[in-house]
Amino acid sequence: MGGDLGPPEIVAGALDARGDTLTPILFGDAGIETHGLELHETTGVIGMNEKPAEAVRAKPGSSLVASIRAVAEGAAQAVVSAGNTGAVLAAGLLELRRVPGVLRPAIAVPIPSRRGPSVLIDSGANADARPEHLVQFATMGAVFAEEILGIADPEVRLLSIGEEREKGNQLTLEAHELLLAADLNFGGNCEGRDLLEGAADVVVTDGFTGNVTLKLLEGTIVGLIDAFREEITATTAGKLGGLLIRPAARRLRHRLDPDTYGGAYLLGLRGLAVIAHGNSSSKAIANAIRLAARGVEHDVAGRLAARLPQRAEAV
């Protein structure tokens, strides 16, 4: 019920993702046309403007809370939601609970950089964070990069406003010192300009900066491709050229399109949750469901739980 485009878009994505080894289960209002997919009827919807903790307490039967509870109870192996991110986090904390030792769950998004995927963490779970939280985000990001992306000894860098140790705000200045002391392959600060180039295997930041960053990156990629199309179609030679480069444009778009990923893992919980954008298309929803399925195959939640406590103690 959480997507901005309404249940039919979510259902279309789920139908698209369905496969021999992948069975989507829908959670939503009675009467939704599911085209044969299983529907758990729920009552109540948590809106985008509601205060997360209050809404989760007040609406335990909502599609958002019920779908997360289904993972806690073993009725599903992972949950995908395009609803209120804060509410997904709050319900995750309540129903799935944190991995022991984790202070705050965080959202990890693989950025399609030129060097390969670069994990941006936290991409929006915690709008305000303390320096010690950033060290844990870094640790979770490193475990994710190792276990799921197969990157040996992943390099972690801290998103800041200059590469020098002295550059940053109070949060990053303190986090930098803690990261130097932590059991991580810490490569120092990186800047916004380095992100698409592949600044590091893991780029750590607070959830506010991470969310602004992620949305800016997505908006700029889409906006730039649109602007380029406008310029090209302004002349006849350009139009012809545009036809010839169309396959290249399609490859680039596929490589960089946010919908290609569709969602992001919420790490640090004892169960797998994938967060999709509120405005997700059916294509994005389908990819988010596939991402969740890959997470189940690779046992993301289990591997993090197995490795995080000893990591967290080493901090």
Added chain:
Amino acid sequence: MGGDLGPPEIVAGALDARGDTLTPILFGDAGIETHGLELHETTGVIGMNEKPAEAVRAKPGSSLVASIRAVAEGAAQAVVSAGNTGAVLAAGLLELRRVPGVLRPAIAVPIPSRRGPSVLIDSGANADARPEHLVQFATMGAVFAEEILGIADPEVRLLSIGEEREKGNQLTLEAHELLLAADLNFGGNCEGRDLLEGAADVVVTDGFTGNVTLKLLEGTIVGLIDAFREEITATTAGKLGGLLIRPAARRLRHRLDPDTYGGAYLLGLRGLAVIAHGNSSSKAIANAIRLAARGVEHDVAGRLAARLPQRAEAV
């Protein structure tokens, strides 16, 4: 002396910018080849890693401090620096002083959005800011948009992680309430994805988020154009198409290239300062000098000083 590429790049930019009504004066070490431009010999250089306030106090004869003092003393009408941004701010506060009523100077950068220029403020002067600072940044940005960009009743929006009033971190949640109460055309929050589309005439944020944002935007534009070139030249048809779309690509690059702007105004001081990137090319330096000259022609500093106090009291 402040640019990463060394004095010859700065001198080349100054030579390029020189014109009938524009006379660059250089501040730097004796012996620099100036190709006929006036050189004020200075001693000492403030490095990128030095602590701003200490460095400015310890090196009053450095090129950075001496060039700013020249504006305070009327020997120059504006200063352009590619040096340590924090030190430019510190020297500006010391030598030029603040406009009465201004709590913190801020960096205003016109973002080349599709709707026209959008002023991003603060783009990096204050890594940590309080909610009341953001209201002043908004006010300075609005005056800048009105007076310099000629935008009537400019709309101000707050960069956050959701359009809803309830979305944000502690800083933006409090700033949002203050902005609603201020004498501004405040349109609420905007998100990173809206920036290149033209989210608003003025986008207000703290200097940390603004600097990460600006560098990300620049890096993504350059990186995306490079990635597109790689994809195109991978096939013969693509190469031919690439030749045909080259003029379109050049127009787009010119429109979006960070070097097209070259620098940003540091607003809130009783004198005009333009901050250029440390890694500025001679082209970027020339454009930064031209930007400073336009600021002098339009009396940016004077108009802000004339309008800010009454604005600031209205807050």
